[in-house]
Amino acid sequence: xxxxxxxxxxxxxxxxxxxxxxxxxxxxxxxxxxxxxxxxxxxxxxxxxxxxxxxxxxxxxxxxxxxxxxxxxxxxxxxxxxxxxxxxx
Amino acid sequence: xxxxxxxxxxxxxxxxxxxxxxxxxxxxxxxxxxxxxxxxxxxxxxxxxxxxxxxxxxxxxxxxxxxxxxxxxxxxxxxxxxxxxxxxxxxxxxxxxxxxxxxxxxxxxxxxxxxxxxxxxxxxxxxxxxxxxxxxxxxxxxxxxxxxxxxxxxxxxxxxxxxxxxxxxxxxxxxxxxxxxxxxxxxxxxxxxxxxxxxxxxxxxxxxxxxxxxxxxxxxxxxxxxxxxxxxxxxxxxxxxxxxxxxxxxxxxxxxxxxxxxxxxxxxxxxxxxxxxxxxxxxxxxxxxxxxxxxxxxxxxxxxxxxxxxxxxxxxxxxxxxxxxxxxxxxxxxxxxxxxxxxxxxxxxxxxxxxxxxxxxxxxxxxxxxxxxxxxxxxxxxxxxxxxxxxxxxxxxxxxxxxxxxxxxxxxxxxxxxxxxxxxxxxxxxxxxxxxxxxxxxxxxxxxxxxxxxxxxxxxxxxxxxxxxxxxxxxxxxxxxxxxxxxxxxxxxxxxxxxxxxxxxxxxxxxxxxxxxxxxxxxxxxxxxxxxxxxxxxxxxxxxxxxxxxxxxxxxxxxxxxxxxxxxxxxxxxxxxxxxxxxxxxxx
Numbered sequence: 001x002x003x004x005x006x007x008x009x010x011x012x013x014x015x016x017x018x019x020x021x022x023x024x025x026x027x028x029x030x031x032x033x034x035x036x037x038x039x040x041x042x043x044x045x046x047x048x049x050x051x052x053x054x055x056x057x058x059x060x061x062x063x064x065x066x067x068x069x070x071x072x073x074x075x076x077x078x079x080x081x082x083x084x085x086x087x088x089x
Numbered sequence: 090x091x092x093x094x095x096x097x098x099x100x101x102x103x104x105x106x107x108x109x110x111x112x113x114x115x116x117x118x119x120x121x122x123x124x125x126x127x128x129x130x131x132x133x134x135x136x137x138x139x140x141x142x143x144x145x146x147x148x149x150x151x152x153x154x155x156x157x158x159x160x161x162x163x164x165x166x167x168x169x170x171x172x173x174x175x176x177x178x179x180x181x182x183x184x185x186x187x188x189x190x191x192x193x194x195x196x197x198x199x200x201x202x203x204x205x206x207x208x209x210x211x212x213x214x215x216x217x218x219x220x221x222x223x224x225x226x227x228x229x230x231x232x233x234x235x236x237x238x239x240x241x242x243x244x245x246x247x248x249x250x251x252x253x254x255x256x257x258x259x260x261x262x263x264x265x266x267x268x269x270x271x272x273x274x275x276x277x278x279x280x281x282x283x284x285x286x287x288x289x290x291x292x293x294x295x296x297x298x299x300x301x302x303x304x305x306x307x308x309x310x311x312x313x314x315x316x317x318x319x320x321x322x323x324x325x326x327x328x329x330x331x332x333x334x335x336x337x338x339x340x341x342x343x344x345x346x347x348x349x350x351x352x353x354x355x356x357x358x359x360x361x362x363x364x365x366x367x368x369x370x371x372x373x374x375x376x377x378x379x380x381x382x383x384x385x386x387x388x389x390x391x392x393x394x395x396x397x398x399x400x401x402x403x404x405x406x407x408x409x410x411x412x413x414x415x416x417x418x419x420x421x422x423x424x425x426x427x428x429x430x431x432x433x434x435x436x437x438x439x440x441x442x443x444x445x446x447x448x449x450x451x452x453x454x455x456x457x458x459x460x461x462x463x464x465x466x467x468x469x470x471x472x473x474x475x476x477x478x479x480x481x482x483x484x485x486x487x488x489x490x491x492x493x494x495x496x497x498x499x500x501x502x503x504x505x506x507x508x509x510x511x512x513x514x515x516x517x518x519x520x521x522x523x524x525x526x527x528x529x530x531x532x533x534x535x536x537x538x539x540x541x542x543x544x545x546x547x548x549x550x551x552x553x554x555x556x557x558x559x560x561x562x563x564x565x566x567x568x569x570x571x572x573x574x575x576x577x578x579x580x581x582x583x584x585x586x587x588x589x590x591x592x593x594x595x596x597x598x599x600x601x602x603x604x605x606x607x608x609x610x611x612x613x614x615x616x617x618x619x620x621x622x623x624x625x626x627x628x629x630x631x632x633x634x635x636x637x638x639x640x641x642x643x644x645x646x647x648x649x650x651x652x653x654x655x656x657x658x659x660x661x662x663x664x665x666x667x668x669x670x671x672x673x674x675x676x677x
Contacts (some may be wrong), residue, residue, distance in 0.1 A: 016222070017171050017172050017175045017226070018171040018175075020175065021171060021174055021175045021178055024178060025178075044184045046183060046184065047182050047183070047184035047185060048175055048178040048179050048182050049179050049182050049184075049185050049208070049211050049230070050182075050184060050185075050211070052175065052211070052215070052226060052230070053211050053214040053215050055215070055218035055219075055220045055223045057220065
């Protein structure tokens, strides 16, 4: 099994350092692999330095991929964080 | 035997420099070339060792960043603080760390190369993005990359240094100087730097001969060759002749005998022939020096530069760590007095400072920095109070330029005392609070400031620089830095006069106190104590014991009427002749 979810950046500041850190912290709690895909690039979502290379401004679209035993819970928490605009709306 | 003049005049193999720390040493040179973030791709054989070093460098970087993060949280808005948190997370990044370790195993080259290469890949990804904030982000990452590499290189350096060599380098940071002294360095020679550079100050206090400001010693001296360092006159001899070696070995022997002759002053106080006692105290840079201070015959510590702890530890020690350090200092020195100066640093010490000061010497320094970073200041005050229970600690504030700074500081100290009382922690309720007089405005207001504090300490290095508006490290204008300028002599006189109105004792802790020529003048001007590097204490005691206060006072009064530095210097030299005082540098 594997979960793939398309998400859109909806907050004004985009995927800046604070949400990047939060996403990595969330992902690190889970056993499943977590990747963020964008424009053919695949970034390990548990790597802060990797996530920081994503210049994702407002409006950009990313694909989140979860793969592993607790993928369901991980996907729920992280997708919801994107949908809430990183709590910056 | 040939005279020093003959030896000097005919030798073509001498490199002149500034005599920064007295002494003579003949030994093997070690050319220390700073690899300015020059990254070595050298192959390694011991992979386990390399990985261990890498892990330790990460741990050390984490420790450093954590401290900065703590301060950042207090000082900055959340977004900036979040950047530091992200940096800390990078040091835990499993993907990054594993990739680096795997590559060390596979490629078998210096970890620093792999760290640089791996992190640069991410930076490139950031830079190719068109967003300007991504370029900034790449810059932020640069900082963390350099931090790891620096810590790795430190480890590599440690394993490379030989013991008992004369270190020859372009310049030396305080940390370098300490590191080498731990490897029992015999002497220091540098291309850059002056008498007041940190390397010079530290080598003086550690009693290691040094010649600085040679301009090109690193280009002339070959690594591993035998050289002679004359820290009295400021000369380095490369490829020395047999005659030179014989001459200097003889001098070393005489120096040794002379120092033995000084031994008697260890137990003696510095008292003028007509009975005025001058307290001769030690300037201390590093905790390791305490043994030297105790064996130097000092009457106490006149200046403990607590900011040196940052160089030693690479970070701000917390309250517990500071309490331990200061308590140890106080109990080792007991019953002698220890004067601890609050962290004397500028804002440029911190990377998180967004604003780069165009003129740090006129900027957020000393007490200004401490009042601006109150939490840090409080931590130090609490630690000093906690260490003061044996009542032999005095606390000194640096860079005071207004009364207001004293009032604010005293208020904070009182608040800290109140807290400790509440916590039922023992401390010296009457701890003496003093100030450095090193800014002209403080000198002018000496009387008013004296009414507010328990003691003064004149910091001549900065005072002269500010009085003459001259940077001593700047070769173009260094001539204007004149210890014996009438301006300096009259200013010291004015400070002493102001202090006298309130019976506030005045000490002097600049490099001037260690200049044997200045001692009779300073005593004559009415200073109560002189604080200097431990190595010069016995010399100073010997000089003070060889003249009368009355004569010195008359000489000082005469000097107050002179218009030029030359007249003053001539008068002092005459004083030495009249009183048959021998200056050590003339013997050697």
